[in-house]
Amino acid sequence: MGRASLILTTLAGAGAGAVITWGVMTHAGKPAPVPPPAHAGMVDPGDWLLEPGTTMEGIFQDGAMLLLEEPDQVTLHEPSDQPPGDAPDAIVHDGHAFQPVGKDAMVDPLLLRTARSISAYRAISMCEFKPAVLLRFTQGDRHLDLLFCFSCHDMLAFLDGKPCGGAGMSRDGDRSFAYHFQRLLPENAVLKAVVEARREAF
Known part of the structure; x- marks a missing residue:
């Protein structure tokens, strides 16, 4: 495999990993940030x-x-x-x-x-x-x-x-x-x- 092909394959893999990670965090229940409890006086x-x-x-x-x-x-x-x-x-x-x-x-x-x-x-x-x-x-x-x-x-x-x-x-x-x-x-x-x-x- 040529050097250019290796670089493209690596970048494609990294991009796919980022997409998968984003999808998991977005759709697999990343907890919503807890609002500051100022209303409860805390x-x-x-x-x-x-x-x-x-x-x-x-x-x-x-x-x-x-x-x-x-x-x-x-x-x-x-x-x-x-x-x-x-x-x-x-x-x-x-x-x-x-x-x-x-x-x-x-x-x-x-x-x-x-x-x-x-x-x-x-x-x-x-x-x-x-x-x-x-x-x-x-x-x-x-x-x-x-x-x-x-x-x-x-x-x-x-x-x-x-x-x-x-x-x-x-x-x-x-x-x-x-x-x-x-x-x-x-x-x-x-x-x-x-x-x-x-x-x-x-």
Whole structure:
């Protein structure tokens, strides 16, 4: 066999092998790539998604949106220095006590806009909840309290003392809430640490 014929035979064999390999991988069950599990919250807490079709009314239930959108007053409260049993005037939800007098938050329209934006939220993580602050919306004698935890990135809502929904904080929401809260409470050590950590992370 001549040298040219040998080269042609070798190339033909290689081509046939490539075609066979392609056919086997295409038709013999090459596993499809697994989609990233961001929807299940397994990649990064900031990527957890709300269920399709979720609305603000789905996050803030039982008429809570009325207080969120049209409050007479908005205040930001730090945790109480005393446990709930020793602080009769404290605002208490699920064993978490907050100081009864808060800082005026109506002066920060960007904070209020963030609280009312669905892009600030994601699916709740259901981790151990240790809220750093309470944001209270008051309308007459009614109260909507939003508790924010920056370790599990979750927010829980209480309307007149009763649970009325909640959500996680999206990556942008978490960063925005931390920044605005720390501006209103500049001496709060927890919020200082949170803001600094977010600056390093982003």
